[in-house]
Amino acid sequence: MANSFFENIGRSVIEGVxxxxxxxxxxxxxxxxxxxxxxxxxxxxxxxxxxxQAAIVGVEALPxxxxxAGFVGLIMALQGAYELKKFGALHFVVSLVxxxxxxxxxxxxxAIIVVGRSxxxxxxxxxxxxxxxxxxxxxxxxxxxxxxxxxPKFVAMLVMMPCLTIAxxxxxxxxxxxxxxxxxxxxxxxxxxxxxxxxxxRDIVTGLIKSLAFGMIIVQVGCFExxxxxxxxEGVGRATTKAVVQSIFLIIVADLAFTAFxxxxxx
Amino acid sequence: xxGEAIIQVRNLITGYGTRTILNGLSLDILAGETMVILxxxxxxxxxxxxxxxxxxxxxxxxxxxxxxxxxxCSRRELDEVRxxxxxxxxxxxxxxxxTIGDNVGLPLREHTKLAESTxxxxxxxxxxxxxxAPCENYLPSQLSGGMKKRAAVxxxxxxxxxxxxxxxxxxxxxPIVAAGMDDLILNLKRAFQMTIIVVTHEMASAFLIADRVxxxxxxxxxxxxxxxxxxxxxNPRVRQFLDRVPDAVSTDEQAFLERLVR
Numbered sequence: 001m002a003n004s005f006f007e008n009i010g011r012s013v014i015e016g017v018x019x020x021x022x023x024x025x026x027x028x029x030x031x032x033x034x035x036x037x038x039x040x041x042x043x044x045x046x047x048x049x050x051x052x053q054a055a056i057v058g059v060e061a062l063p064x065x066x067x068x069a070g071f072v073g074l075i076m077a078l079q080g081a082y083e084l085k086k087f088g089a090l091h092f093v094v095s096l097v098x099x100x101x102x103x104x105x106x107x108x109x110x111a112i113i114v115v116g117r118s119x120x121x122x123x124x125x126x127x128x129x130x131x132x133x134x135x136x137x138x139x140x141x142x143x144x145x146x147x148x149x150x151x152p153k154f155v156a157m158l159v160m161m162p163c164l165t166i167a168x169x170x171x172x173x174x175x176x177x178x179x180x181x182x183x184x185x186x187x188x189x190x191x192x193x194x195x196x197x198x199x200x201x202r203d204i205v206t207g208l209i210k211s212l213a214f215g216m217i218i219v220q221v222g223c224f225e226x227x228x229x230x231x232x233x234e235g236v237g238r239a240t241t242k243a244v245v246q247s248i249f250l251i252i253v254a255d256l257a258f259t260a261f262x263x264x265x266x267x
Numbered sequence: 268x269x270g271e272a273i274i275q276v277r278n279l280i281t282g283y284g285t286r287t288i289l290n291g292l293s294l295d296i297l298a299g300e301t302m303v304i305l306x307x308x309x310x311x312x313x314x315x316x317x318x319x320x321x322x323x324x325x326x327x328x329x330x331x332x333x334x335x336x337x338x339x340c341s342r343r344e345l346d347e348v349r350x351x352x353x354x355x356x357x358x359x360x361x362x363x364x365x366t367i368g369d370n371v372g373l374p375l376r377e378h379t380k381l382a383e384s385t386x387x388x389x390x391x392x393x394x395x396x397x398x399x400a401p402c403e404n405y406l407p408s409q410l411s412g413g414m415k416k417r418a419a420v421x422x423x424x425x426x427x428x429x430x431x432x433x434x435x436x437x438x439x440x441x442p443i444v445a446a447g448m449d450d451l452i453l454n455l456k457r458a459f460q461m462t463i464i465v466v467t468h469e470m471a472s473a474f475l476i477a478d479r480v481x482x483x484x485x486x487x488x489x490x491x492x493x494x495x496x497x498x499x500x501x502n503p504r505v506r507q508f509l510d511r512v513p514d515a516v517s518t519d520e521q522a523f524l525e526r527l528v529r
Contacts (some may be wrong), residue, residue, distance in 0.1 A: 142346035
């Protein structure tokens with residue numbers, strides 16, 4: 001009984017280390033691949049795929065990201081007002097929303113939406129290709145699957161995540177404005193100028209740095225799960241689920257690490 | 268036919284986990300010949316093919332292709348060797364998001380600096396060779412199984428390979444379409460100086476296309492030789508395969524009962 005308990009712990013530790021190891025190796029290959037995707041040497045096909053991926057990952061996600069971030073901004077304002085009203089400090093809602101959206105909720109909500117939209121589809125796409133031997137076919141054609149499949153998504157994500165995050169920040173702040181307009185009668189111009197006053201460039205930059213890290217996690221985990229698929233269609237389904245769960249877990253861990261780091265070294 | 272070995276497999280041992288698939292297999296494939304690798308399901312013939320194209324690394328042994336040991340060489344060297352090989356997969360493995368024409372042109376677009384118009388022409392030449400010229404702008408999902416396999420052959424031919432490999436070319440095809448695939452392989456054999464390797468379990472197509480046949484059974488090479496040599500073989504396993512005799516079913520009742528209650 002006790003033996004199998006420790007065995008299980010040991011096994012899951014080994015599996016975890018193996019997983020992170022595999023992910024790191026793939027990350028390294030992907031990073032090298034990105035450097036090879038320069039406009040002078042790479043084939044135009046890769047660029048076309050990259051631009052198409054950017055459209056799918058970024059542009060198509062824009063409406064839903066803005067809508068959700070706007071709601072989250074409104075929710076933050078309502079929740080903050082509930083407590084701040086007791087102190088008669090309702091006007092602090094502006095800075096509360098501004099800071100929490102740019103530093104934390106903007107990048108995080110964006111990442112979670114992108115995991116659901118793109119992380120899962122990366123895993124499903126590459127997983128299906130693994131099952132139908134398309135990944136093997138790439139290898140036999142002397143095309144490295146990481147370069148061919150992962151790198152365009154990687155570049156697209158690195159460009160689009162900060163853009164989406166800026167859009168989410170804007171939408172979230174406007175969501176807060178909707179609350180102050182209705183409850184305090186504060187105009188949009190007054191709201192925005194207060195927000196600009198309280199926000200530091202640092203708040204926005206830390207959020208964008210986080211969003212880059214989240215984007216890397218989404219691409220790497222999604223593709224990693226896809227490449228790992230063996231067997232049949234049920235493997236693809238499992239990979240999709242795992243990609244989403246693992247990505248969200250790693251995103252939260254990375255979020256914690258970055259937040260702690262910025263708190264200690266940059267405040 | 269030149270007599271030089273273009274592929275030399277030496278003492279190949281492979282396995283997944285603790286299960287051994289290939290157990291010390293050695294085989295020479297000569298330049299310009301059509302070698303059919305025959306074997307039942309689970310005999311290790313597909314594993315042998317996957318090792319030859321470097322999709323799997325063996326536990327031990329070596330595979331020399333044009334003098335390069337692909338089990339030990341670097342990625343770059345392996346990719347150089349692969350550019351002289353084309354493979355048609357069992358399930359065709361066409362890229363579903365690309366048209367047939369783009370599938371065939373992909374290796375050219377990625378590996379050569381040819382102008383787009385040249386690539387278009389070359390793509391059409393390859394599609395003509397497999398009889399799929401009108402299907403250039405179709406997606407793989409719009410083609411039948413046999414047409415997909417032909418398209419996969421066109422893609423394998425794109426880089427004008429020295430070695431062409433087929434994994435179960437007739438699997439899942441009706442006899443007429445399968446015969447068409449055999450014809451296609453024969454035509455390619457006649458038209459080009461290519462080395463062709465076909466993995467199959469279809470005796471009929473083996474007899475039609477092969478210069479030499481290698482028979483793989485339980486991870487070992489049973490026999491290798493010309494068709495006449497194969498038919499004269501006295502080896503009981505070879506005879507069993509040629510005469511379509513099933514494996515004897517064990518009738519040990521005691522062992523059977525023990526297996527049930529274990």
